[in-house]
Amino acid sequence: MLSLFARLPRIHRALIILFTVLIAIALALPDPASLRQEKSVYEVGKAYSLNINPANLSADKPSSPLAQLSWQKFTVGAGESAAIVFQRAGLSSRLLYQLTTSGKEIKDQLTKLRPGDILEFGFDAENQLVQIKRPMSSYQAYVITKVGDDYQGEMQSKDIDYQYNYAEASITSNFWNAAISAGLTANQIMELAGIFGWDIDFALDIREGDSFKILYQEKLVEGEVVDRGQIIAAIFTNQGDTFKAILDDKTGNYYDENGRAMKKAFLRSPLDFRRVTSNFNPTRRHPVTGKVRAHRGTDYAAPVGTPIWAAGDGIVQKSSYNQFNGNYVFIKHSNTYITKYLHLQRRMVKTGQRVKQGQTIGTLGGTGRVTGPHLHYEFLVNGVHKNARTVKLPQSKSLTGKAKQTFMANAEIRLKKLERYRELLAYN
Numbered sequence: 001m002l003s004l005f006a007r008l009p010r011i012h013r014a015l016i017i018l019f020t021v022l023i024a025i026a027l028a029l030p031d032p033a034s035l036r037q038e039k040s041v042y043e044v045g046k047a048y049s050l051n052i053n054p055a056n057l058s059a060d061k062p063s064s065p066l067a068q069l070s071w072q073k074f075t076v077g078a079g080e081s082a083a084i085v086f087q088r089a090g091l092s093s094r095l096l097y098q099l100t101t102s103g104k105e106i107k108d109q110l111t112k113l114r115p116g117d118i119l120e121f122g123f124d125a126e127n128q129l130v131q132i133k134r135p136m137s138s139y140q141a142y143v144i145t146k147v148g149d150d151y152q153g154e155m156q157s158k159d160i161d162y163q164y165n166y167a168e169a170s171i172t173s174n175f176w177n178a179a180i181s182a183g184l185t186a187n188q189i190m191e192l193a194g195i196f197g198w199d200i201d202f203a204l205d206i207r208e209g210d211s212f213k214i215l216y217q218e219k220l221v222e223g224e225v226v227d228r229g230q231i232i233a234a235i236f237t238n239q240g241d242t243f244k245a246i247l248d249d250k251t252g253n254y255y256d257e258n259g260r261a262m263k264k265a266f267l268r269s270p271l272d273f274r275r276v277t278s279n280f281n282p283t284r285r286h287p288v289t290g291k292v293r294a295h296r297g298t299d300y301a302a303p304v305g306t307p308i309w310a311a312g313d314g315i316v317q318k319s320s321y322n323q324f325n326g327n328y329v330f331i332k333h334s335n336t337y338i339t340k341y342l343h344l345q346r347r348m349v350k351t352g353q354r355v356k357q358g359q360t361i362g363t364l365g366g367t368g369r370v371t372g373p374h375l376h377y378e379f380l381v382n383g384v385h386k387n388a389r390t391v392k393l394p395q396s397k398s399l400t401g402k403a404k405q406t407f408m409a410n411a412e413i414r415l416k417k418l419e420r421y422r423e424l425l426a427y428n
């Protein structure tokens with residue numbers, strides 16, 4: 001045995017000795033368990049102090065004084081102000097005044113109330129108001145807290161996570177129904193129509209067989225979907241033409257796969273597609289004169305009062321009335337382009353006024369020589385009438401330089417992601 005030990009390399013021998021010594025020391029030391037036991041031996045019949053600080057007991061102690069408030073919830077009724085809600089809650093107008101004068105943000109939160117909004121009041125054990133909560137969504141609330149004699153307000157938000165989702169549809173009857181069946185919300189449908197509203201006339205040009213695919217964000221709070229986020233990428237096929245749009249994070253705008261802006265100088269239709277009832281086609285034979293006249297515009301039939309939008313930025317060339325056009329507005333967009341809006345019920349702009357694209361310039365009506373209420377819309381290029389639905393519009397702005405490079409890289413990823421989600425969700 002000893003001779004074997006002696007034959008081992010020097011380093012091994014040194015290690016064996018070292019560990020032997022360490023084990024010997026460990027065995028010689030008292031067992032830690034026996035140490036504890038020794039300390040916990042108390043004499044029978046003798047009183048010992050427990051030495052417990054009640055402040056350190058967690059079971060009965062609230063984590064904060066706010067945790068033991070009792071809450072009362074009030075829904076703002078039609079025509080109700082904060083003063084009325086405070087009254088219903090048994091709170092004084094003096095308190096409301098104190099709150100609204102403690103800061104602009106608090107004032108805005110308490111005075112800009114709408115029917116259906118909720119105010120929650122938190123009272124302490126002495127029935128003193130300590131906190132007010134105004135829920136803004138399932139994950140956000142504006143919270144006013146009493147701090148000393150003062151009030152402090154802040155927006156409190158739960159952590160939001162994002163995930164992607166995908167939807168697609170082929171249109172059989174109309175765009176709205178197809179989008180609803182695909183699971184889109186009303187907001188998303190309007191967002192989608194807004195993205196492609198410069199290329200597609202959603203009022204008149206949607207056909208059976210048109211289709212769309214979208215990749216969009218969902219907001220998650222505590223693992224549950226609470227809201228839809230932005231559309232990240234979308235593809236729309238209209239009468240055989242396919243349009244792609246991808247969100248640019250930097251600007252918040254949409255561009256096509258080549259970095260050209262989706263937003264263009266003119267909207268394809270100067271009114272909300274949801275209001276348009278049909279492709280109105282008034283008889284070419286005039287009901288009064290009996291003559292057949294050339295029709296030089298696009299007619300949109302929609303309920304009287306439907307807002308009419310300026311198709312593009314420009315200056316009102318004429319806002320007037322005559323017996324043929326009824327109330328009419330002409331907008332000059334540049335030396336090249338003029339748009340005309342006829343038979344309005346009401347005009348909301350004046351001659352010479354500057355207007356922005358999408359601005360309401362009047363409402364649809366049946367004034368002038370018409371067979372029924374509709375918007376007659378004309379699009380002139382260098383003084384010549386063109387079909388507003390097919391006319392080639394001025395080229396839109398493109399991204400350039402580094403912004404374009406970044407966008408193009410993201411766009412490729414996002415379009416690929418759209419296709420991957422399509423496969424993942426078994427849309428094939």
Ligand SMILES: [Zn+2]
Binds near residue numbers: 282297298299376377
């Ligand atoms: Zn017409």
